[in-house]
Amino acid sequence: MTMRFFNTYSRSIEEFEPRDPTGHAVSMYTCGPTVYSRAHIGNFRAYIFEDLVQRHLELRGYQVHRVMNITDVDDKTIRGARQAKVPLAKFTEQFKQAFFEDSETLRIKRADQFPAATDQRYVDRMIDMIRELIARGLAYQADDKSVYFRINKFPDYGKLAHFDLTQLQSTGRVKHDEYDKEHIGDFALWKAWDEEDGDVKWASPWGPGRPGWHIECSAMAMALLGDQIDIHCGGVDNIFPHHEAEIAQSEGVTGKKFVRYWQHCAHLLVDSQKMSKSLGNFYTVPDVLAKGYTGRELRYALLRVHYRVPLNFTWEGMKEARESLSRIDEWLGRLRAVAEKENVQRPTPNAQHQIQPDFETALDDDLNISAALGFLFESIRETNRAMDENNLDAASASAWLDWWKRINTVLDLEAETEIPVPPEVAELAKKRDNARREKNWKQSDELRDRISGLGWEVRDAKDGQKITPRVTSG
Numbered sequence: 001m002t003m004r005f006f007n008t009y010s011r012s013i014e015e016f017e018p019r020d021p022t023g024h025a026v027s028m029y030t031c032g033p034t035v036y037s038r039a040h041i042g043n044f045r046a047y048i049f050e051d052l053v054q055r056h057l058e059l060r061g062y063q064v065h066r067v068m069n070i071t072d073v074d075d076k077t078i079r080g081a082r083q084a085k086v087p088l089a090k091f092t093e094q095f096k097q098a099f100f101e102d103s104e105t106l107r108i109k110r111a112d113q114f115p116a117a118t119d120q121r122y123v124d125r126m127i128d129m130i131r132e133l134i135a136r137g138l139a140y141q142a143d144d145k146s147v148y149f150r151i152n153k154f155p156d157y158g159k160l161a162h163f164d165l166t167q168l169q170s171t172g173r174v175k176h177d178e179y180d181k182e183h184i185g186d187f188a189l190w191k192a193w194d195e196e197d198g199d200v201k202w203a204s205p206w207g208p209g210r211p212g213w214h215i216e217c218s219a220m221a222m223a224l225l226g227d228q229i230d231i232h233c234g235g236v237d238n239i240f241p242h243h244e245a246e247i248a249q250s251e252g253v254t255g256k257k258f259v260r261y262w263q264h265c266a267h268l269l270v271d272s273q274k275m276s277k278s279l280g281n282f283y284t285v286p287d288v289l290a291k292g293y294t295g296r297e298l299r300y301a302l303l304r305v306h307y308r309v310p311l312n313f314t315w316e317g318m319k320e321a322r323e324s325l326s327r328i329d330e331w332l333g334r335l336r337a338v339a340e341k342e343n344v345q346r347p348t349p350n351a352q353h354q355i356q357p358d359f360e361t362a363l364d365d366d367l368n369i370s371a372a373l374g375f376l377f378e379s380i381r382e383t384n385r386a387m388d389e390n391n392l393d394a395a396s397a398s399a400w401l402d403w404w405k406r407i408n409t410v411l412d413l414e415a416e417t418e419i420p421v422p423p424e425v426a427e428l429a430k431k432r433d434n435a436r437r438e439k440n441w442k443q444s445d446e447l448r449d450r451i452s453g454l455g456w457e458v459r460d461a462k463d464g465q466k467i468t469p470r471v472t473s474g
């Protein structure tokens, strides 16, 4: 098994080989949300793509250590807090919570760490890096007191985005607030405090101020994953200047290659247009749920297109997502029914369903999810036909269910199932409820034990009793 990914840095498909000499551990950094508003579905397309990368690596036996940062200080968050007249931390907290809520709705696996840019530990690290860059002649403090990266001193600058930055030099006027820079392309590492920043400031050797967005990611990535990272992901609009700047800062400090594989997810369009608030086609996860769709359906809609192809979000597409998922649900229901049946009928020789590993090999090939899903639906058609003809035996049905269980660790598309409570248990629970109302605790406890003996657990919640299958250890 070899896995291949498109690397934005080389603009070619490369075989994946992690740095870890044992070949198991993979370090992965993904740029997280800037928490100044609720993330939109375009942002979540990228997060779902990153989820796919992680889950497929894990399916293939890799141990992934993933870090996703939270940008909770930048121009937009400061502006938002000022407008709302609340402290920055209070302003960003609501959007952090919203981000985690939406991620859960979309079944996105949590990263191992979510470092926040305002954490003093990381601010210290950013300051150390900037100091080092100045010492190496790669950064300078300008007259406006801010510190900038000197891109002319870093010959590789522009290699990720594949363009020549010397071209920028000749372009006429420079914005007023940037005239202190040596080169128009020089980017801020440390932004000197000004009145608009209010009480948002940290002490530094260059005076009070705050870090630039790019250095935040370099510092947090290196603090948690080391100087060299296997995979770094983001949306295509992160390539320049954000990721280009990350390379310059990190490699400028360490002199080592920062990232082995750069992966970028294409845009999301809505009705073939760029999503924007003014066009009225700007959607968040709750907007989609409000139309009656589930997180699972949105997950499917955002997952099903290859990550390097722009995804066109439409309500028609949401309906298709619903239909596709109900096909999967029905298929699983049928397979379960067949698997549970005793093997009444002997399978005919041509009913031996050999499950091919095509789903996984499609994902090995630069995460070709469309091909992988194509294979899934083809398998559904074939097995359904076999079941129509009474030609699938219980063992084959179980094998398909096992296969589904495996690929569903990547897809995470199964419907939430509530296991029905057997009538006998429900009856005992009802008696117990009555006993509690009569404050007959002894009887209530006895009934609880009897329920437990049947493999169920009863808990008392505010809105009544909750009956769930008893979790047994071992």
Ligand SMILES: [Zn+2]
Pocket: 030, 031, 032, 217, 242
């Ligand atoms: Zn970043």
